[in-house]
Amino acid sequence: MTKEPIELPSPASFMANGAKEAFRVLFNDSLYSPSDLNSWTYYHLRSAEFKGDGYCIFCKRESIFVHHDQDQQLTYHRFSTRRAPNESALAEQAWAGTVTLHCQRDRFHTYTFHVRCVSGTVEKIGQYPSAQSIAASDVAKYRSMLPKEDYDELQRAGGLIAHNIGIGSYVYLRRVFERMIARHHAEYAKERGEIDGFGAMPMDQKVEALAAVLPSTVRDFPGMYGFLSKGLHELSEEFCKKHFPLLRSMILTIVEEDYHQEQKALTAKTMRDEFARAKGEATALKDGNER
Numbered sequence: 001m002t003k004e005p006i007e008l009p010s011p012a013s014f015m016a017n018g019a020k021e022a023f024r025v026l027f028n029d030s031l032y033s034p035s036d037l038n039s040w041t042y043y044h045l046r047s048a049e050f051k052g053d054g055y056c057i058f059c060k061r062e063s064i065f066v067h068h069d070q071d072q073q074l075t076y077h078r079f080s081t082r083r084a085p086n087e088s089a090l091a092e093q094a095w096a097g098t099v100t101l102h103c104q105r106d107r108f109h110t111y112t113f114h115v116r117c118v119s120g121t122v123e124k125i126g127q128y129p130s131a132q133s134i135a136a137s138d139v140a141k142y143r144s145m146l147p148k149e150d151y152d153e154l155q156r157a158g159g160l161i162a163h164n165i166g167i168g169s170y171v172y173l174r175r176v177f178e179r180m181i182a183r184h185h186a187e188y189a190k191e192r193g194e195i196d197g198f199g200a201m202p203m204d205q206k207v208e209a210l211a212a213v214l215p216s217t218v219r220d221f222p223g224m225y226g227f228l229s230k231g232l233h234e235l236s237e238e239f240c241k242k243h244f245p246l247l248r249s250m251i252l253t254i255v256e257e258d259y260h261q262e263q264k265a266l267t268a269k270t271m272r273d274e275f276a277r278a279k280g281e282a283t284a285l286k287d288g289n290e291r
């Protein structure tokens with residue numbers, strides 16, 4: 001009997017994952033919270049080129065950040081062959097150093113991270129600009145799209161996570177989510193009438209009941225609120241910190257969707273009003289000509 005060939009991941013996929021993970025550690029990990037380190041991540045942090053999307057506080061918009069290949073600068077012979085150390089060698093590595101990322105729009109826009117790798121773990125021990133400044137500027141572009149209360153609380157959530165507080169940051173995300181649902185409920189009730197027993201419904205039923213007016217992200221991820229609530233009661237601090245960026249970007253996607261929806265409705269209303277006026281003028285002209 002012939003055995004099915006086992007498909008092994010290619011070296012390229014290890015490299016790509018290492019690059020992705022290196023970027024994640026720098027951009028998303030909180031200070032002083034070690035995570036497991038694999039050899040390709042180590043290799044990228046120390047020498048190889050990698051890039052990822054992040055918010056540039058200098059450009060004030062999303063950009064691509066690049067870590068340039070520093071192979072030639074390395075004196076550490078193990079890396080001169082462009083090979084990562086094997087996993088057992090990695091456990092014996094101890095390295096602390098600086099990793100600099102450059103904004104692709106302007107290479108003087110630099111983000112500097114201090115990283116410590118020891119006993120198979122990687123830990124961010126410092127950075128400039130601070131995660132709080134990055135989070136605050138990132139949210140700044142949503143200022144005009146959000147009620148002040150939501151904007152302030154999203155900033156507060158970013159501030160807490162920058163100070164390594166995971167569970168607490170979920171409180172603010174949850175409050176923003178709840179207010180967003182309340183706004184859509186008011187909108188629904190105004191246009192289509194009140195939903196029976198809405199106030200007493202659990203959140204997932206509320207989401208279902210409001211499906212017609214909610215942004216698609218809320219409908220596509222029906223468990224989002226459960227996740228935020230679980231964060232407060234059942235999940236660990238580490239788990240909350242790890243998944244904060246995902247939940248935050250889901251909330252921001254909802255904010256954007258809502259905003260675009262509103263803008264679209266406003267544009268449509270302006271066009272309807274102007275068209276009605278134009279028709280009125282045309283009728284007046286016709287009447288004038290016939291007289």
Ligand SMILES: [Zn+2]
Binds near residue numbers: 056058103104
């Ligand atoms: Zn920039």
